[in-house]
Amino acid sequence: MSSSAQARVRVRVPAKVNVQLGVGGLRPDGFHGLANVFLAVGLYDEVTVTAADRLTVTCSGPDADQVPLDATNLAARAAAVLAERHGLGAPRVHIHIDKGIPVAGGMAGGSADGAGALVACDALWGTGASRDELLEICAELGSDVPFSLVGGAALGRGRGELLTPLPVGGTFHWVFAVAEGGLSTPAVYAECDRLRGDLVIPEPDAAAAVLDALRAGDAAALAAAVCNDLQDAALSLRPSLARTLAVGTGAGALAGMVSGSGPTTAFLTKDEQDADRVAEALRISGTCRAVRVAAGPVPGAVVL
Numbered sequence: 001m002s003s004s005a006q007a008r009v010r011v012r013v014p015a016k017v018n019v020q021l022g023v024g025g026l027r028p029d030g031f032h033g034l035a036n037v038f039l040a041v042g043l044y045d046e047v048t049v050t051a052a053d054r055l056t057v058t059c060s061g062p063d064a065d066q067v068p069l070d071a072t073n074l075a076a077r078a079a080a081v082l083a084e085r086h087g088l089g090a091p092r093v094h095i096h097i098d099k100g101i102p103v104a105g106g107m108a109g110g111s112a113d114g115a116g117a118l119v120a121c122d123a124l125w126g127t128g129a130s131r132d133e134l135l136e137i138c139a140e141l142g143s144d145v146p147f148s149l150v151g152g153a154a155l156g157r158g159r160g161e162l163l164t165p166l167p168v169g170g171t172f173h174w175v176f177a178v179a180e181g182g183l184s185t186p187a188v189y190a191e192c193d194r195l196r197g198d199l200v201i202p203e204p205d206a207a208a209a210v211l212d213a214l215r216a217g218d219a220a221a222l223a224a225a226v227c228n229d230l231q232d233a234a235l236s237l238r239p240s241l242a243r244t245l246a247v248g249t250g251a252g253a254l255a256g257m258v259s260g261s262g263p264t265t266a267f268l269t270k271d272e273q274d275a276d277r278v279a280e281a282l283r284i285s286g287t288c289r290a291v292r293v294a295a296g297p298v299p300g301a302v303v304l
C-alpha cells in the first residue's frame, strides 16, 4: 500500500437528468448510438469505503431494500476492476452506500455508486489511477458511469460514454417525481425499437437550441428545447406517467419530461420558488411515490 493510502474515504456523487436524449438505431453490439446531453443535479449518493478482510456492501436510505448487495452491485464491480488492474487480487473493502438517488429511476443511481466506489477505492488503496484510467474503467462499468465521475454538463456520444464537457451559464431548478417501482433500462430501449418498427433512424446529434440554452443559463429556452427519444417508450410501458406529467406542467413547470429511461419524471421550473410550488402540487396529486427538488449543474464525484 502506498503512503498516500487512507483508512476511510467518503465520496459524494450526483444524479443526472438528460436534457436531450437523442437515440439512434440499434448497433451490432446491442447498444444504441446516442446524442446524450447530461446535466448533474443535486441529489446524491454517498459511498464510504473502509479496509476489510473481504468485499462487503451495505446500503442505507429510503430505497435501500431495492439495491443488490452482492457482486453485481456496480460499486462492488468498480472495486473489483480497480483491484484487478492494480494487482491487488480480490478487493478487501467494505463499501457503504447511503442512497439519496431513486433506484431504477432513470437518474443513474447505480452509475453514481460505481463512479463513487472507484474514486473512493483509488484513494483508500493509494492506487493513484490517472483520470483517463478512471474514465476507462467507468466506461467498462456502464454507459452513464463516466458522466457520474465528471458531473457538470456534458454531451455523451457513442453509447453515452464519450464525453465532451459543456459550458453552462446559470443554475437550472428541477422537480423530480419518483414513480412507484422501477423500469428496466434495456426494456425501455427495446420498447423504443419496437415502436420505431422499420423506420430508418438517422445518427442523432446534439440540438443547437439545447446547447445554446445551457450556455445562456436560460430556463425558458431550455424548456422549449428539451427532448427525450425514450419518452414514448417509457410512457408505453408505464402509461400512468402521463398523469404525473400533466400535474407538473399544469402546476406551472416550464417543461415536463421522462428522466432518461424513466420512470422518474423531471420538471424544469423558472426558479426555486416555482420548483417548490410544482413539488407541492405533485406531492398532493397522488400520482407519484415521492417528490424531490434539486438544482444543477453540480460537480461529479467528490471526495468529502
Ligand SMILES: C[C@](O)(CO)[C@H](O)COP(=O)(O)OP(=O)(O)OC[C@H]1O[C@@H](n2ccc(N)nc2=O)[C@H](O)[C@@H]1O
Pocket: 018, 021, 030, 031, 032, 033, 034, 036, 106, 108, 111, 141, 142, 143, 144, 145, 158, 159, 160, 185, 186, 189, 260, 261
Ligand atoms: C438511459 C440512459 O440512462 C441515458 O443516460 C443510459 O443510456 C443508460 O445507461 P446505463 O444505465 O449506464 O446503461 P448500460 O449499463 O451501459 O446498458 C444497459 C443496457 O441498456 C441498453 N443501452 C444502454 C446504453 C445505450 N447507449 N444503448 C442501449 O441500448 C442496452 O440494452 C444495455 O445492455
Ligand SMILES: Nc1ncnc2c1ncn2[C@@H]1O[C@H](COP(=O)(O)OP(=O)(O)OP(=O)(O)O)[C@@H](O)[C@H]1O
Pocket: 066, 067, 068, 072, 073, 074, 075, 097, 102, 103, 104, 105, 106, 107, 108, 109, 110, 111, 113, 114, 144, 182, 185, 260, 261, 262
Ligand atoms: N449500486 C447500485 N445502486 C442501485 N442499483 C444498482 C446498483 N448496482 C446495481 N444495481 C442494479 O441496477 C438496476 C438499475 O438501477 P439504477 O438505480 O442504476 O437505475 P437507473 O437510475 O434507471 O440507471 P440509468 O439511469 O443509468 O439507466 C437496479 O435495479 C439494480 O438491480
